[in-house]
Amino acid sequence: MRTAARRRILLPLGACALSLLSLLPAAGQTAAAQTGAARPGTAAERRVAAYLDSIKDDPAAQRAFFAALPKGGDLHNHLSGAASTEYILSLAAQDGMCLDPTTTAYMPPCKPGDRPAADTKTDADYRRTVIAAWSMQDFPPGESGHDHFFDAFNKFGDVTWRHRGELLADVTNALAAQNQSYLETMVSPASEEAKALANKVGWDDDFAKMHAKLLADGQMDAVVAAARKESDDADAVYAKTAHCGTGAPDPGCKVSVRWISQVSRGSTPERVFTQMVVGMRLAEQDARFVAINLVQPEDWDSSLQNYRLQMRMLNYLHTVYPKAHITLHAGELVPGLVKPEDLTFHVDQAVRTGEAERIGHGVDLRNETNWQDLARTMAAEKVAVEVPFTSNAQILGVKGADHPFSTYRQYGVPIVLATDDPGISRVDITHEYQYAAQTYGLSYLELKDLARASLEYAFVPGASLFSGPGKSAVVTACRSDRPGDPEPHQRCAQFLEANPKAALQWQQEGAFTAFERQYGGRG
Incomplete structure (x- = not known):
C-alpha cells in the first residue's frame, strides 16, 4: 500500500512497474562478494542462472543476454581511448586536420605529401589504414601489441584534447547502450x-618545500582554476552534443560521470608532483573530480626509475589531501617486458606506500x-582490482589461466570489470562480462556480484546501500523496503x-529486477 510517507526514486525506464521481490538479499550475501562461494540465490536469480546455462552453445543469445x-x-x-575511433576520425576531418605518413593527425596547413583527414570519408582503403593505426583492429599477430596500443594515443592525441565534451557524449551513449549507469573516466x-608551473618551480627533494613552492603566490590556485574552467567548457559542449536538458536527450545523459585526473608517470619528478597536486586539489574542491591515477606505460625507463619516488610522493600528498581518492595503474607488467626484479614490488608499493584504494590491472601479482x-x-x-581482460591480452598477451583473475578471487580481493580503452581495443563491457563468464565459468550470481562491486568500489560520495560484516545486508534505513523499489518509505528515501x-x-537493484523478470521466464 502506497502512502504519502513514501518518496519516489527514479529507476531505469521499464523497471518501475515490475515486482521487486527477487531483489531481497539472500542471507549472508553482499554487493561486494567476490570469492565465488556458492549461494542459493532467490527464485528469480535461479531461473536466470538456468537460462544462462541453457544458452551456453548459442553465441547470439549469449551476446543479447550480456548486453542486457x-x-x-x-x-x-x-576518455581519449574510450571514444569510438571512427568518431575521433570524424572530428579530425571536421577540424580540417592533416595526417602524416604515420597517420598522426596535426592541424593544417598540410605538408606536401600528407593527406587531409577528410580523405578518409571518400577513400575506403585509406580509412581502413587509419583505423588500423589508431586502434587494434586488424592487428597482425606477431607484432608488439604493447607498442601499437600506446602509439595510437600519439597519433590522434592532437584531436582528442580539443574535444573533451564531444568525446564524453560518445562514451556515455556507449555506456548507456551497455546498461551501465556510472562512469569514472580519466x-x-x-x-x-x-607543465609550465612545474618547469618554473623546478624540483625539490623535500616534498613539503616543493608543495609550498607550488602554492606560493596563488600559482597553484590559478592552475586549478584553469582546470575547472576547462571542465566547465567541456560540460557545456557535452550537454549541447548529447542534447541533455532538452526534450530529446541522448541516453548517455542518464549516466553519472566523475573525472579522474591523470598524472603522466613518465615525466620529470617536478611535473609528476605538480600534476598530483592539481588532481588532488581538484578532488577536494570540485565534486566532478574524485581521484588521481598515474598513466603511461609502467615499463618505460623513466617510469621504472622513479616508481618508488612517485609512491612516496603520493604517501606525502595523501596526508595533505586526505579526501582525494587514489587509484593506480600497478603491475601492468609481465616477464620479458622488464627485468625480473621490476616485477616484484609495484603492486605492493602502490598499496602499502602509494595509498591506492584501487589497483588498475595488477597482472604481475604472482611475481611480487x-x-x-x-x-x-x-x-x-x-583494495579492489580493476580488470580489463581485453586490454591485458592485447598489451601484455595475458589471458585465461595466465591471468591472476582467479587468484584474486581465491584470496577474496574485490574485483571490478572494466574496459580501459574500448575505442582502441574495439570491444565493450558486454564483451568483458561474457569473456569472464565463458573463460572462468562464472555463474549468474557471480556476474551479478561483479556488477554490484563496480558501484560498491566507485568513488561516489556517500554511504553504500549495503552494510554489516562483508556488506551482507541492506542498510537499516532501507531494510523494510524491497531493494530498488521506486517509492521507498520516507526514511529510506531520505537516506x-x-x-x-x-x-x-x-537504481541498479531495480534494473536487476527488470532484467530477472525478462530473462527468468526463458529457457
Missing part, C-alpha cells in the same frame, strides 16, 4: 598550465615478493537522497 545485463559502472576508462586537467600476504592485505583492506552512492546502487 545491468553492469553498474566502468571505473577504469581513459583526463589530464590543465595539462599545459601544470610475498604476493600471498599482499593479496590477503588487499582483501582485508578492500538515498543524502547518499549518491546508495542511490546509484538502489
